[in-house]
Amino acid sequence: MQPLYKMFPQLEPALLQEIEANSILKTIPADEILIRTGQYIKSALLVVEGTLKIFRENEDGGEFLMYYLQPGEACAISLVCASKMEASKVMVKSVEESVIMMVPIQLMDQWMSKYKSWYYYVLETYRNRFEELLLLIDHIAFRNMDERLIFYLKRYSKAHKSNQINLSHQQIADELNSSREVISRLLKKLEQKKLLSLSRNTIELKDDFHKELMN
Amino acid sequence: MQPLYKMFPQLEPALLQEIEANSILKTIPADEILIRTGQYIKSALLVVEGTLKIFRENEDGGEFLMYYLQPGEACAISLVCASKMEASKVMVKSVEESVIMMVPIQLMDQWMSKYKSWYYYVLETYRNRFEELLLLIDHIAFRNMDERLIFYLKRYSKAHKSNQINLSHQQIADELNSSREVISRLLKKLEQKKLLSLSRNTIELKDDFHKELMN
DNA sequence: TAAAAAATGTGACAAATGTTACTTTAGTTC
DNA sequence: GAACTAAAGTAACATTTGTCACATTTTTTA
Numbered sequence: 001m002q003p004l005y006k007m008f009p010q011l012e013p014a015l016l017q018e019i020e021a022n023s024i025l026k027t028i029p030a031d032e033i034l035i036r037t038g039q040y041i042k043s044a045l046l047v048v049e050g051t052l053k054i055f056r057e058n059e060d061g062g063e064f065l066m067y068y069l070q071p072g073e074a075c076a077i078s079l080v081c082a083s084k085m086e087a088s089k090v091m092v093k094s095v096e097e098s099v100i101m102m103v104p105i106q107l108m109d110q111w112m113s114k115y116k117s118w119y120y121y122v123l124e125t126y127r128n129r130f131e132e133l134l135l136l137i138d139h140i141a142f143r144n145m146d147e148r149l150i151f152y153l154k155r156y157s158k159a160h161k162s163n164q165i166n167l168s169h170q171q172i173a174d175e176l177n178s179s180r181e182v183i184s185r186l187l188k189k190l191e192q193k194k195l196l197s198l199s200r201n202t203i204e205l206k207d208d209f210h211k212e213l214m215n
Numbered sequence: 216m217q218p219l220y221k222m223f224p225q226l227e228p229a230l231l232q233e234i235e236a237n238s239i240l241k242t243i244p245a246d247e248i249l250i251r252t253g254q255y256i257k258s259a260l261l262v263v264e265g266t267l268k269i270f271r272e273n274e275d276g277g278e279f280l281m282y283y284l285q286p287g288e289a290c291a292i293s294l295v296c297a298s299k300m301e302a303s304k305v306m307v308k309s310v311e312e313s314v315i316m317m318v319p320i321q322l323m324d325q326w327m328s329k330y331k332s333w334y335y336y337v338l339e340t341y342r343n344r345f346e347e348l349l350l351l352i353d354h355i356a357f358r359n360m361d362e363r364l365i366f367y368l369k370r371y372s373k374a375h376k377s378n379q380i381n382l383s384h385q386q387i388a389d390e391l392n393s394s395r396e397v398i399s400r401l402l403k404k405l406e407q408k409k410l411l412s413l414s415r416n417t418i419e420l421k422d423d424f425h426k427e428l429m430n
Numbered sequence: 431t432a433a434a435a436a437a438t439g440t441g442a443c444a445a446a447t448g449t450t451a452c453t454t455t456a457g458t459t460c
Numbered sequence: 461g462a463a464c465t466a467a468a469g470t471a472a473c474a475t476t477t478g479t480c481a482c483a484t485t486t487t488t489t490a
Contacts, residue, residue: 066352076345109334119327123295127295127296130304130344131304137351137352142392181448416437416487436487444480445477445478451471456466
């Protein structure tokens with residue numbers, strides 16, 4: 001595992017020491033749910049390794065993707081909710097084996113005034129998540145499913161650092177709140193345009209794909 | 216005007232004094248843009264009177280509504296962006312004559328460690344705005360336009376404390392990123408159901424309307 | 431008050447997406 | 461390898477939303 005100061009270069013050494021001394025490091029297997037909708041949050045989450053997925057569950061169990069969290073990032077929901085012991089409005093799940101750090105709430109409040117770097121880190125986290133949500137809103141409000149699919153695949157590929165996407169069309173449909181048939185149709189079109197190739201449970205993005213639809 | 220301590224009961228008296236001494240109170244006429252997309256933010260906004268509207272502008276000038284801000288609330292975007300002198304990603308506009316307080320950034324940072332009540336107020340602001348965005352995402356992701364329209368009208372009515380809505384169908388269409396004809400159609404249906412009555416530039420919500428579609 | 435402008439109504443149609451009911455294909459298990 | 465199962469393909473159709481082209485009504489302005 002990378003040392004913490006490499007993972008969180010923004011944080012001052014004294015703070016990193018406190019973090020190491022006081023928070024619990026946990027290894028999570030892939031596809032485990034860390035936080036459920038309605039659950040009360042007792043500690044803040046920092047991602048050390050792996051990838052977490054933040055999503056909203058709909059009535060039928062569909063997992064509508066909001067965004068991914070990468071090493072060095074913190075779960076904004078947990079930061080906001082933890083300090084007030086509020087119920088989470090979203091689900092958090094590991095998409096691969098991940099290592100997370102759980103910081104007790106009381107310390108967070110202290111650190112806020114004690115460490116300027118923590119204060120800025122938290123603000124930066126809020127800002128980034130806000131922007132992520134704005135981007136998401138833009139997409140679902142202004143774009144059609146074909147563009148949203150491309151955006152989704154790009155994001156997935158980036159979060160998993162791979163051009164190979166191992167998901168069924170059904171899973172993708174769930175995350176975009178669409179239906180399998182629609183996603184299959186759109187993927188076929190992209191395949192015809194030679195932007196990707198399809199096989200069972202895998203989508204292989206070609207180089208041209210990433211040139212498509214900037215932002 | 217209401218005294219500040221009534222408007223912001225969460226904030227401790229010493230802080231309120233500092234706010235009064237150091238921030239600029241400004242009266243804004245209706246329909247004035249306070250912050251534009253791309254603009255750098257030099258101070259945080261607190262709403263003292265009136266209503267502000269936070270929206271995203273699309274290519275054609277449509278004003279896609281995100282949420283309203285009421286007296287006692289703060290603009291989360293300004294809180295986040297101000298501390299880093301970042302460019303705003305949204306527009307802020309007064310929907311009626313409003314009074315706002317502009318707090319210089321440097322003070323915000325100081326207050327954060329000096330006044331617990333400020334710290335909690337800011338966190339609470341983030342939390343509320345986050346939830347507002349989540350609700351919005353739920354609506355545009357999971358609901359059809361008819362439900363979104365009802366939700367929109369309810370929110371408008373609540374923000375303006377009136378059952379009379381003075382907007383053209385075109386304006387509503389813009390805020391929902393739809394088209395006038397669609398909104399007219401849906402409004403006609405609601406009129407036929409006797410949930411509201413229509414006339415030029417006004418929609419009058421009837422009592423039954425508010426019973427419709429809880430949440 | 432006539433003319434212009436803005437808002438709304440309307441019907442026909444197009445496009446995007448969702449749904450249904452299958453078939454086909456690929457992988458897994460017995 | 462036969463039987464089963466999950467994933468993907470497909471075609472026909474329904475629904476929702478968007479678009480176009482005008483007509484009608486209401487309000488404003490010259």
